[in-house]
Amino acid sequence: MRARKLAVEGPASAKASTRLTGTNASLAATNAFFRKKTLVLLALVIGFFVINGVSGAFVDFDFVSAVVDIPAGIAWMAAEFMPTVDSLSKLESILPALGSTILASVASSCIAAVFAFVLAVLGSRTTGIGGPTSIIVRAIASIFRNIPVVAWALVLLFSFKQSEFTGFLALFLTSFGYLTRCFLETIDEMSTGPIEALRAAGATYFQIVVQCVMPMCVTSIISWVLYMIETNIRDATLVGILTGTGIGFVFDVYYKSFRYDVAGLTLVTIVLVVIACETLSNYIRRRIM
């Protein structure tokens, strides 16, 4: 309030300037405040370097040798993993696996989105059905989200064996947890006015969800699902290595049989797909926002 008053009266008149000189006491307080902030910042920077040094020494991390060794490592990688003309003949085994990985990512994201939306509507503070649902939904989302996808893949491998479905399920479960959380936030942040208006007009709960909540958060839902698809394509590679399916498995096989050139080609195709997917989803996002 004080700051606003000063700003408003600043250019006004002589009256304002007498007011300003009257604030010497508060000027001293302001200086002390900023001096303290600087000291805190300085302490944080020093602390950061100390912790770095101590932990680095503990794990034998030598900054100098790391910098010296990196170029050699990169040169080796480039030489070994550089796809050759010969490796291009293996594309016909790579592309189908890549296709199934993309499909698994899209399917797991979209199906997870359906379940996540239902759960988020029921658990949100604005549209929730009350009682302990909100806490239960948040707990479920948290459990699925915080178990890493790698752990899911390994656990599910016991129950569902080495199959496409295992990989799909691992991606689905983490996506489900993550999307539930995102949708909860989206619905919570939505303005409650239109919901109130529809309630006042006698609309039922289901009508309000379909006619009001869904249109209001559809753009951010689409945006989150696109993001989830991108993430899942990246993760699918790792999951594939563990569950023996998709592009991850292809990479693993060539890597372990010392065909580094084909493994390199596999990586290139994955990177290209992820970039294409990002570009596409950015385009869609721009169009719908």
Added chain:
Amino acid sequence: MADENILLDIRGLTKCYKGDAKALDDVSLNVRRGEFVTIIGASGAGKSTLLRCINRLIEPTSGSVVFDGREMTQLGKRDLRLARQRISMIFQHYNLVYRMTAIENVLHGRLGYKSTLAGALGLYSEDEKALAFKVLDQVGLADFAYKRTDQLSGGQKQRVGIARALVQEPLLMLCDEPIASLDPKSSRTVMERLRWVADELGIACLVNLHQVDFALEFSDRIVGLAKGRKVFEGTPDEVNEEVIHTVYGDVDIEGLPGDRMVPTIVQADVAGGAAGTSSTGVA
């Protein structure tokens, strides 16, 4: 008092929020069919709570609300939905679904009449669509039916809000600060529309207002609320300096004749260069 003409009869309405003072304290008032009643009062006086206790967006603690011969406070879920068909509401922030077009927003007013599934899927009948176009025309927005509502101006948004209220074919319209977010010109258009609704369509209007000047100009009757209690009820002619003082306490009110104590913060702002650019609705 068993008057056929009385549409809404509120008696001893009280609302206590947990731990707080009473938001509404023993308020009684009635509204006749087609009557335009304005409720004035400072922020936090309980105006919004009063309106929302009528259609039970807020559950009253005690008291009775009789609307069109039915006791609202006793209704079960299904009957409440039926009763809400004939009570429509418009809001300060319009409360439209902005991603949808004007006509879709207007048709939302019909949801109370429809089965859950038909309403959710937006399967409106020919008659309902025709009615929706008619009311959009009545509020002067026939050309904007297919326009998305986030592209409309504030005044137009509020008129879509009125159209959504009218499509319910209501007996009573509850208006919660309908012009508080609008400029003076749009405010006047909206108030004239509401007055027209009461005069021509015979729909009673119960309106919360901040602007005393508009209340004086448009109302049949004015009710003053202060700290949850009814402190005044009468025609616009009966509102004077003393009434305003009772309703608002020692603050400055725009639009009333005569000189009053002007709060210091207002003086400071004017001295800072804002003089002459005031956009508030001074009559």
